[in-house]
Structure formats: structure tokens, C-alpha cells
Amino acid sequence: xxxxxxxxxxxxxxxxxxxxxxxxxxxxxxxxxxxxxxxxxxxxxxxxxxxxxxxxxxxxxxxxxxxxxxxxxxxxxxxxxxxxxxxxxxxxxxxxxxxxxxxxxxxxxxxxxxxxxxxxxxxxxxxxxxxxxxxxxxxxxxxxxxxxxxxxxxxxxxxxxxxxxxxxxxxxxxxxxxxxxxxxxxxxxxxxxxxxxxxxxxxxxxxxxxxxxxxxxxxxxxxxxxxxxxxxxxxxxxxxxxxxxxxxxxxxxxxxxxx
Numbered sequence: 430x431x432x433x434x435x436x437x438x439x440x441x442x443x444x445x446x447x448x449x450x451x452x453x454x455x456x457x458x459x460x461x462x463x464x465x466x467x468x469x470x471x472x473x474x475x476x477x478x479x480x481x482x483x484x485x486x487x488x489x490x491x492x493x494x495x496x497x498x499x500x501x502x503x504x505x506x507x508x509x510x511x512x513x514x515x516x517x518x519x520x521x522x523x524x525x526x527x528x529x530x531x532x533x534x535x536x537x538x539x540x541x542x543x544x545x546x547x548x549x550x551x552x553x554x555x556x557x558x559x560x561x562x563x564x565x566x567x568x569x570x571x572x573x574x575x576x577x578x579x580x581x582x583x584x585x586x587x588x589x590x591x592x593x594x595x596x597x598x599x600x601x602x603x604x605x606x607x608x609x610x611x612x613x614x615x616x617x618x619x620x621x622x623x624x625x626x627x628x629x630x631x632x633x634x635x636x637x638x639x640x641x642x643x644x645x646x647x648x649x650x651x652x653x654x655x656x657x658x659x660x661x662x663x664x665x666x667x668x669x670x671x672x673x674x675x676x677x678x679x680x681x682x683x684x685x686x687x688x
Contacts, residue, residue: 430484431455431481432484434458436489437459437471456482458475482505485510491515491516498513498528511536535559539585540585541553550568555577555578555589605667646677657674
């Protein structure tokens with residue numbers, strides 16, 4: 430199979446090298462004069478890659494997703510598989526899928542669930558869309574744990590965004606807590622507290638986090654106000670702590686409305 434890559438930056442180069450190592454013919458395009466992986470034939474445009482490939486992989490910035498789909502749709506042959514790996518919005522994925530489908534192609538929405546430099550082409554993924562099985566099989570052959578979800582383009586991306594509510598927020602909470610610990614002179618203690626919370630019975634903690642936040646929203650909102658004031662005195666911006674207070678205040682209001 431000939432696989433064409435649009436975007437040969439860090440992630441694109443890693444995936445292209447992985448697909449080439451798996452025995453596929455690989456072509457690619459990137460407007461930047463970066464050196465592509467060994468064995469990847471560089472072409473001169475998005476349209477050339479789309480016309481020359483059985484499967485097109487898009488690994489560019491999310492802002493380019495729809496524009497690239499428009500260009501590729503004018504060049505692909507019927508039956509060509511088109512996989513958008515960008516972090517475009519679910520709405521953009523729907524639009525890109527419509528463009529490719531109207532041109533006779535088969536579209537897959539692919540969400541990458543981790544830092545590609547860490548696990549390479551074996552990074553966990555979610556796939557949806559009409560070509561999910563074809564793209565999922567290719568990714569699985571590269572070592573990826575692939576979750577295939579029923580639904581149109583945008584489904585996989587929406588799952589990734591829902592996951593990011595936790596992952597990105599959790600990461601920034603940890604950053605704020607560690608900054609506060611360093612400022613207060615007890616970084617090791619704070620680090621140990623974080624580690625303890627990230628271990629143990631996950632299901633029980635999820636239930637406790639939600640039920641406890643709703644039941645004790647008023648008291649916890651006051652506590653987070655004190656936390657924010659303390660962090661400000663330490664010289665640490667309490668962005669996540671202030672956001673937590675606002676969420677707890679909303680939960681408190683919802684609780685009052687129910688009663």
C-alpha cells in the first residue's frame with residue numbers, strides 16, 4: 430500500500446518512518462524544508478500526495494484541516510482512504526469528512542492520545558468514521574492500542590477532547606500545586622501528597638470526588654478561596670485554585686435549587 434503523509438514535522442516524520450518500516454511505500458509533502466525520514470519520497474504539493482496515495486494521513490496543525498481536505502478532495506481517486514490525525518474540532522472533522530466523502534473517498538477521524546515522541550507510532554489512538562477499520566488495522570500493525578468507536582467523523586476527536594478535560598486540567602493542577610509547594614518550602618511533601626492521590630482505588634476516588642464535591646460544595650468553595658489568597662501571598666498565581674472555587678460555587682447553587 431502506498432501511504433501519503435501531509436505534514437512531515439515531528440509527529441508526521443515519526444509516523445511516516447513507522448509506516449515505511451512496516452513495509453509500505455511512503456510519499457510525503459511538507460512546505461517546510463525539513464529533511465524527511467529515510468525512504469520517504471518527497472512530493473511537491475498536497476494534491477500530488479493525495480493523487481498518488483492509497484491512504485492519505487494528515488498530520489499538520491489543526492487550523493489547516495479543512496483547507497487540506499478541500500485541496501485533497503479535488504485530487505484523490507475514488508476509494509482513497511483519508512485519515513485526519515490533527516487536533517481539529519469535531520465540527521471541522523465533520524466538514525473534512527463531508528468533503529472527502531463527496532469526492533468518493535473514505536474518511537477516518539483519528540485522535541492521538543499521548544505524546545508521539547514518547548511511544549512513536551505505537552501511541553494509543555481512537556478512530557471513527559467510514560474508514561476506521563482500515564486505518565485502525567494499519568495503526569494496530571504499528572503497535573498502537575486502537576479504540577474503534579462507532580460514529581461519524583468527529584466522534585473520535587470529541588472523545589479526545591472529553592479526555593483532555595481531565596488530562597490537561599489534572600496536569601495544570603499538579604503544576605500549580607508543585608509551584609506552591611516550592612514557594613512554601615515543602616515541595617517534597619506536596620509531591621508525596623500528589624503521588625498518594627494518583628494511586629489506589631480509582632473507581633472509589635472518582636465516586637468520592639464527585640459526590641463529595643457536590644455534598645460539601647459550600648465549605649470547599651470557602652476553603653479554595655483561602656487557598657487562592659494563600660497562593661497569592663506566596664507569589665503563585667492561583668489560576669486552577671480559583672477555577673476550582675468557581676466550580677464549587679456553581680455546584681452549591683445547583684444544590685440549593687434542588688432543595
